[in-house]
Amino acid sequence: MSNPCTEPVKPDDFWGDNLWMSQHERHLLLAKESEPDVIFIGDTVISFLSQTRTWSELFEPLHCLNFGIGFEKIQNTLWRIQDGILDNIKPRVVVIMVGSNNTGDSPEHIADGILELTKLVQTKLPNAYIVLQELLPRGHRRNPLWEKFFAVNALLKAAVSGSGCKSRIEFIQNDMGELTANDTLSASDFFDFLRLSESGARKVFGPVSDIIVQLLNETEDKHDGKDLSPTE
Numbered sequence: 001m002s003n004p005c006t007e008p009v010k011p012d013d014f015w016g017d018n019l020w021m022s023q024h025e026r027h028l029l030l031a032k033e034s035e036p037d038v039i040f041i042g043d044t045v046i047s048f049l050s051q052t053r054t055w056s057e058l059f060e061p062l063h064c065l066n067f068g069i070g071f072e073k074i075q076n077t078l079w080r081i082q083d084g085i086l087d088n089i090k091p092r093v094v095v096i097m098v099g100s101n102n103t104g105d106s107p108e109h110i111a112d113g114i115l116e117l118t119k120l121v122q123t124k125l126p127n128a129y130i131v132l133q134e135l136l137p138r139g140h141r142r143n144p145l146w147e148k149f150f151a152v153n154a155l156l157k158a159a160v161s162g163s164g165c166k167s168r169i170e171f172i173q174n175d176m177g178e179l180t181a182n183d184t185l186s187a188s189d190f191f192d193f194l195r196l197s198e199s200g201a202r203k204v205f206g207p208v209s210d211i212i213v214q215l216l217n218e219t220e221d222k223h224d225g226k227d228l229s230p231t232e
Helices: 019-033 044-049 053-062 074-082 107-124 144-161 198-220
Strands: 038-042 064-068 093-097 129-133 169-172
Touching: 019 064, 019 074, 038 044, 038 053, 038 074, 044 053, 044 064, 044 093, 044 198, 053 064, 053 198, 074 107, 093 107, 093 198, 107 129, 107 144, 129 198, 144 169, 169 198
Parallel strands: 038 064, 038 093, 093 129, 129 169
Antiparallel strands: none
């Protein structure tokens, strides 16, 4: 049985506004005009992150570009990469978080799609580190999608830690106990029970920032020893 999550697909222009393609074309232009050290690739959560103080305070100083597009699926992200968003840049770190909109697919298909995406990024950028962020729950109260995404995360963790997975991949796990206390998502962390508020962004992406700084410093040490850790 074929897996739709591993087949690159350009989404239909459902509303007739060319919105998705316009964002993709903007990312292509940014890639040609910029020299980022870090790229974020993903869907709704990644896209909205760029509107937060967490992004401006933790990630902009690290020369990051945000190539997230809201509501897209893994197969759409695959299509964007094949269409060239990584072809004109050489980031040292790539952050990947996508899959929460593949709600009709099985955990196995979603995990395989994310791993296929990771392999494609490695093919395009063989010297880059990859930070693979696990999927977050969505919906106010515990529901079947929570269980599906938790299963995806377990599959990803096993694949990344397994002997068959290439190196240079960091798998980031969230404190799900804190984020899902009492089997609910807090509006203080997920303002619409999907996208992250400022508080939620700090909880989820603070550890990502720490890993990025560590990886950038490791690669910088090979050049001039510059420390990229935030100053007080």
